[in-house]
Amino acid sequence: xxxxxxTILIDLDGVLNNYKGDFNIAEIPSIKSGAREFLxxxxxxxxxxxxxxxxxxxxxxxxxxxxxxDIITDVTDRxxxxxxxxxxxxxxxxxxxxxxxxxxxxxxxxxxx
Numbered sequence: 254x255x256x257x258x259x260t261i262l263i264d265l266d267g268v269l270n271n272y273k274g275d276f277n278i279a280e281i282p283s284i285k286s287g288a289r290e291f292l293x294x295x296x297x298x299x300x301x302x303x304x305x306x307x308x309x310x311x312x313x314x315x316x317x318x319x320x321x322x323d324i325i326t327d328v329t330d331r332x333x334x335x336x337x338x339x340x341x342x343x344x345x346x347x348x349x350x351x352x353x354x355x356x357x358x359x360x361x362x363x364x365x366x
Contacts, residue, residue, distance in 0.1 A: 259336035262304035267341035
């Protein structure tokens with residue numbers, strides 16, 4: 254890990270792989286088209302950690318299988334100190350709780366829109 258670069262935590266399911274809500278505890282779907290190239294470009298300026306609640310060994314095997322082990326520096330299930338999170342199940346808080354309530358009520362992940 255390059256200590257001069259900021260770290261970005263990127264979610265696995267629904268962001269980097271072909272997950273569409275059909276969770277299987279024993280199998281991680283294949284990498285999403287364009288993800289490898291995106292991660293490679295991102296890694297030029299940032300350290301990248303995989304952020305997932307999946308089993309760390311299974312996720313690490315997925316990284317190796319998808320040939321990402323030279324790009325992704327670690328796997329974590331914790332909200333660690335970082336510059337930014339990339340996730341398909343999040344809402345950006347913009348300072349307005351009333352607006353946030355509305356956004357929470359109508360939220361759907363990208364693959365259900």
